[in-house]
Amino acid sequence: MHAVVRLDGPDGPTDDSPPWGTADRLTDAVRASAGRVLVRTPYSLAVGELHLRWGAQLDVRPLHAEGDGPGDDAVAAYVAKYVTKGASETGAGTDHKVTTWDDINAAPVSEHIRTLMRTCWRLGGLREYAPLHLRTWTHTLGYRGHILTKSRAYSTTYAALRAERAHHIGQAEIPDAITDAHWRYVGSGHTPGAALIAAGVASDLASNREMAREEISRAAVSH
Structure with a gap:
């Protein structure tokens, strides 16, 4: 998980943070908050x-629009890299x-991910966790949420x-551009070839998946 934490002034995002709101203070607050968070799961037999x-x-690092340290463009590029990649x-x-x-x-994954x-598959078989549909989302380790969340008052x-x-796009002037606003259905699916x-x-x-399963079964029997 990656989080960008911002401290605004009393009037919101357009107001500077108070004098005591330094990067060190905010770093201490993040570390203290992470250490105190506790979530209890529903009881299961x-x-x-x-x-x-x-x-x-x-890992807590101050962000700098100018000067030393990672800037906002670097952070945006870093997050975008993972947002546009697949789970594998x-x-x-x-x-x-x-x-x-x-x-x-x-599955072609490391033993840790496997x-x-x-674990996700086993938990998905428990009645208490049925509403989470963990088996449906086992391929993403049970996570099915949105890739990004942010404050409504910022950004x-x-x-x-x-x-x-x-x-x-509507205001852009493109020389010799032709706009066709009429669409018709042509077809879908593969051609015969x-x-x-x-x-x-x-x-x-x-066939490859079946051979992989057979190899795993033989290896398990030999051990």
Whole structure:
């Protein structure tokens, strides 16, 4: 998880922070808050009541629009890199859903991620956690939320960005541009030739998954 924490003045985002609101004070507040957070899970006969806390790995760095340290552009680029990547690229699962325990065993992930996927699958089988649909989201380690959340009083909104983009495109003057506002349905799906190729690729993938399961089963028996 990455969070950008900002301290505004009493009148909101347009007001400077008070003199005592230094970067060191804000850093101390973040560390203290992370250490005090505690969430208790609903009681389950299988696992009891769990206490969830943040781990020991906490990296707090001041951001600087100018000067030393990471700037706002660098942070935006860093976040955008992970937002636009798939789950498999970030090492946080796979890009496709798993439907069986064998799918987890055959997934091209590290043993650490595989353990998390197995845990998610086991918890998803408990009645107490059924509303979370953990098995449906095992491929993303149970996470199904939005990639980004932010304060309503700071920054902007997606609606405002879409409106600004639409206005910009509408006002832009492109030489020799032709605008066609009429659309008609042409068709969907593969052509006959492409359908044969797609079927062959799907068959090869299914065969590879089956061979991977067989190899894992043989390895488990030999041990």
